[in-house]
Amino acid sequence: LSLQQIIKGNLAGVYVQEPNGEPGTEQSIIVQGTSGLLFNKKDIYALQPAIYLNGVPLVADNPFAFDVQKYDYNRIGPGTNHLSQISIDNIQSIVVVKDPYELAKLGPNAANGAIYITTKNARGGKQDISVNSYFGYATSPQVNTVNGAFENNFRTPFYEKYNPNQNFVAYLRDSTNLSYFGRSNWNDLYYQTAPNYSADLGITAGNERANFRFFGSGTKNAGNADDTNLDRYNLFFGINMPQLEGSFCGKSLYSRSEYAFGTQ
Template sequence: MKNIFTFLLTFLLAGMLGNTYAQQRTISGKVTSSEDGSGLPGVNITVKGTSAGTVSDADGSYRLSVPADATTLVFSFIGFRKAEVLIGNRTEVNVTLLVDTRQLNEVVVTSFGIQKEKKELGYAVQEVKGQEIAETNRPNFVTALQGRIAGVSIGTTSGMAGASSQIVLRGGSSLGANNQPLFVIDGVPVDNTTKSEGFLLTDTPNRISDYTNRIADIDPNDIENITVLKGPAASALYGIDAANGAIIITTKKGRKGSVRIDYSNNFTIENATRFPEIQTKFANGSWVNNVPTTNRNTLSTWGAERPAGEPTFNNVRNFFRTGFMQNQVVVTM
């Protein structure tokens, strides 16, 4: 009886183990390059829809245990196009990966429209895409650079519409001279100051009137990208005018091929939310012999207490209305 029980238990375990092995199968093969046919090491091979995977060895060979119901292997490697291959009933799957010619090296514009690969530069640069600036929907794109460039300080003369914005890279270098970087638009240097406007936000011309900084005339939707050069690198390319750095703006241009039209539309609604407190208990007036007298032409002192039920007006609050702005942009390339 004991022998029969042992035989049945052994038979059951063997059946379960065989079923487990039947649920897995091993796929092997080699991954090669389409350029020279050499094996590619370090290629990621995964079973589509699962976490099972492996990497190819030094000569491009691989070996992977996959579920019995696996249908597709995914091969991916930097610089090559991803490939998805059906397994079928095969146990050996060889793959040739195509070079991805669509992957472009990161290119920046340095001086006078000259383009160089970023890895070839011997100095640090920062780049901001024009789309990031346009998405902020700010009329003055200089204010949109805040928080997108390291070491930048941006100040505005006021919170009014059309207020000037000034930018300083890595702090000011002069107490009385201009601390702003040089702006270069498609190779043409542009001054960001305006006539009769001071270099400092506290200068008298800036407090009396505001003519808006000239770079604000650029439509953010026309900007392709912005490259920022700091320190000696800017001076070496643009001279003493760029001693405080240089901001190089490349605008959008037409491209070979089919015509492309970009349209964007945005709405802005603004309301003033904070107003100064106004007293309505006392009327305008003055004090004569320690007696308050009402004088409607006096604004500097208080007069007698207003009669009950006398209407009062908050002219500051009544002056403001709901602001509405609509901006529609059509760009043809």
């Protein structure tokens, strides 16, 4: 699941659009309706809200790409959804900011709304170990393919009744010519049953003076068409501890690293 799929249907005033079912592809978010007419994809990109991960704004796709390409069917460059690389199991809270006063504090980048994402952090006084996993399949659909032979058999009764001379159209005269019509087994090549699985481990321990959190996960999200898939790996490690004597750091020393890799 991506962040957009979690938000969709769970938060009032937020509209999420999924143009296709391929895993890891781009999805749009519109907060509290549109401020103008939407004529093309460039207008949709210009209405995306600002996303903040633990207070840090994430870089969003800019609509300027549509100014240098001839058509706007798809934006040039990789069509990867960056928010799909965030592990849902490591998110503490998701807050959609709609209040104009709060949005004004964030500046012009939040003119179309803002979304705060807070990940789970280290805490003291309680040890916690969590393990989550799931496994499933995306099954291939039942598709009845057709070719020239099927069309020939379907139209023959009508030609026999209304066209006794049997003057078939050119593309139905030789339904056995595989070089012309091709085989009707393309569904076995395009659709397939693909496995989907995920596993993650989270460890939180320590006391009030020093504590840490480790989180690691691996996810495979595969579609049932055209061999589409998204492999994602996340690693997080955070430490909280008081200021050391003589340290130039602030009130607390906090380090954090998170890596997300996706191949599509």
